[in-house]
Amino acid sequence: MGIRTTRRHRAWSSARPILMTGLLLGAVLFSPFGLAQSTGEASGQATDAPLETDPDSGFVMAEGWQTVKGNCTVCHSAALVTQNRGSREHWAYLIDWMQETQGLWQFNPEMEATILDYLSTHYGPRTDARRQNLPKHLMPPAPQASETSAEG
Numbered sequence: 263m264g265i266r267t268t269r270r271h272r273a274w275s276s277a278r279p280i281l282m283t284g285l286l287l288g289a290v291l292f293s294p295f296g297l298a299q300s301t302g303e304a305s306g307q308a309t310d311a312p313l314e315t316d317p318d319s320g321f322v323m324a325e326g327w328q329t330v331k332g333n334c335t336v337c338h339s340a341a342l343v344t345q346n347r348g349s350r351e352h353w354a355y356l357i358d359w360m361q362e363t364q365g366l367w368q369f370n371p372e373m374e375a376t377i378l379d380y381l382s383t384h385y386g387p388r389t390d391a392r393r394q395n396l397p398k399h400l401m402p403p404a405p406q407a408s409e410t411s412a413e414g
């Protein structure tokens with residue numbers, strides 16, 4: 263009885279290093295794959311394709327664009343619209359202004375919502391409006407050459 267127990271115990275203890283080696287090997291072998299997979303996902307090129315623009319007006323061809331084209335190119339070019347950017351409030355303000363002073367007609371609420379949705383989505387405020395600072399070598403000479411900082 264006593265001997266058997268000892269034997270069984272000894273068999274288990276000799277199996278343990280093999281188990282450990284297996285685990286270790288597994289970890290070493292598989293970790294590079296795990297790493298490669300996650301890096302691949304991180305650098306995945308899932309960029310949204312740019313929306314098509316109407317060759318005639320330049321409007322982004324998304325929901326509501328024909329309503330906007332039909333109403334907003336009657337008095338001035340579409341470029342006046344597409345060159346502008348603004349929040350929904352800004353566009354609503356411009357439309358109000360044109361209605362009060364430039365003879366723009368009234369829209370029913372649904373149509374106004376369509377126009378404002380479209381404009382604020384596709385011609386919303388720029389988030390990248392600030393250009394990068396010019397590199398030093400492209401800067402004009404500073405008026406006070408002795409000053410090291412051009413901040414002011």
Ligand code: HEC
Nearest residue numbers: 333334335336337338342343346357360364365366367377
């Ligand atoms: C009834 C005529 C008329 C219609 C229709 C019209 N506009 Fe205008 N809009 C004007 C006039 C006039 C100006 C001033 C043009 C100028 O400054 O040369 C103007 C100017 C603008 C400007 C420039 C504002 C600025 O800050 O300089 C934008 C943007 C604009 N319109 C957008 C629109 C949008 C969007 C629509 C459609 C919802 C539209 N317009 C429809 C008459 C109109």
